[in-house]
Amino acid sequence: MAEPEPIAAGPESKHSKTDSDAGKSSSNRRSRSRGERSWDISQFKVEPQEGKVRFHDFNLPALLMRGIQDTGFEYCTPIQGASLPHTLNGHDIVGKAQTGTGKTAAFLINIINDLLNHPVEGERYMGEARTLILAPTRELAIQIADDAVALLKHTKLNVHCLVGGMDYGKQLHKMQKSHCDLLIGTPGRLLDFANNRDIYLDQVEVLVIDEADRMLDMGFIPQVRRLVNLTPKREDRQTLLFSATFTPEILRLSGTWTDNPVTVEIGAERVATDTVEQKVYITTANEKFALLHNILIGEGVDSVMIFANRRDICRTLQEKLNKKGFKAGLLSGDVPQNRRMKTLESFKSGATKVMVATDVAGRGIHVDGVSHVINYTLPEEPEDYVHRIGRTGRAGSTGTSISFACEDDAFLLEPIEKLLETKLACTMPEEKLLQDVPAKPKPAPRKPKKPVEQDQPAQSKADQVPEQKEQRQEQKPAPAAEQTVSED
Secondary structure, rough: OOOOOOOOHHHHHHHHHOOOOHHHHHHHHHHHHHHHHHHOOOHHOOOOOOOEEEEHHHOHHHHHHHHHHHHOEEOOOHHHHHHHHHHHHOOEEEEEOOOOOOOOOOOOOOOOHHHHHOOOOOOOOOEOOOEEEEEEOHHHHHOOOOOHHHHHOOOOEEEEEOOOOOOOOHHHHOOOOOOOOEEEHHHHHHHHHHHHOOOEEEOOOOEEEEEEHHHHHOOOOHOOOOHOOOOOHHHEEEEEEEEEOHHHHHHHOOOHHOOOOEEOOHHHHHHHHHHHEEEEEEOOOOOOOHHHHHHHHHOOOOOEEEEEEHHHHHHHHHHHHHOOOOOOOEOOOOOOOHHHHHHHHHHHOOOEEEEEEEEEHHOOOOOOOOOHHHHHHOOHOOOHHHHHHHHHHHHHOOOEEEEEEEOOOOOHHHHHHHHOOOOOOOEOOOOOHHHHOOOOOOOOOOOOOOOOOOOOOOOOHHHHHOHHEEEEHHHHHOOOOHHHHOOO
């Protein structure tokens, strides 16, 4: 049952919107036209291949195709190839797909195509969103916004990202500077802006609810429902809902929010086995850290994400790794948002090679070049296993997943294998991987500095002045007469 709309967003409220930039739409369209003439689709060549879908196979605007070329995309991933034929024709979608499948690009390409093909005519208001994308975590929302900016590079469309833990005033200031074509955010912060009438959702053309299962797990569904009620009726908007699982509750919500949707499913086993080499080491709780340390110092281990189930385990693990000389970052719910942002940027730039994360904090991380994912503890929810290893081997590239199974959590392998519909090969680690972690050598003691020899007669012990006293005396101002002489 849909809740009554708690916030009015009718025509009378629009008088409070800023309309200083109302006349910019036509000039923006002229700018886009000039940019489009400077690039031709013939500059983006992708040969047809049997069994693969090209972005050329859809009638996408040239400005969008240029952004796709810049991101390095050539062929559609399974979720893109299966969903775009429906979404580009205006159909609602309920998609079952994990992170790492390319679903973010799937819904962004559909949105950008719609915005470019249907520019707003006439007056526009600040804070009035044309599309709304809901994400369960700050990191995922920010990553979606980054991906959108990359695809929109050659357009004049604007992206705004609203997440908690960041300065409200700064976010509001940015909202008031440019029109809102794509609005991306977490439910709580979006509701704050809606309650304060700083955003308006009554003109939303496309609604995306990403990772609906995680929204449900984190208790965000009441907030999501309130936001959905602020948008036009489901018959008057396009709705795309994605979830890693189709539980009865998710299916019930999708039936409430979508209008005759097409269902697209990408199996977890395809995601896990096609692009990621999976290893499971049978070990003991006491051997885990030595095993982790020796894996990290091995060849080909360039950029690593380590997952554990609890915040305290992650924090302890990060501290131990830093003591052993690794530069390890930490992403968990108890780390302040600004610090998490800096840590994530350091990991993306390659300054930090090792990232320790919980499932919730690490779910939205899209970082190119992650070579390894290590499950220090096996996840309690099988779906989290697929989300974890989806940090590597993203969108067709390859990666390695290594899981530690000890006496405490080996029983969690069976439900994971059931989800993947495949048996995971379990092996004992090689002896060299279990060698004791060498203690970090203590720095050598400093040698005492030799006293500076002075060409002065030797003094008796009674005449010698301690060094600290000499320093204090040197800092005292000299008498006026002495100052005059020294200045001359």
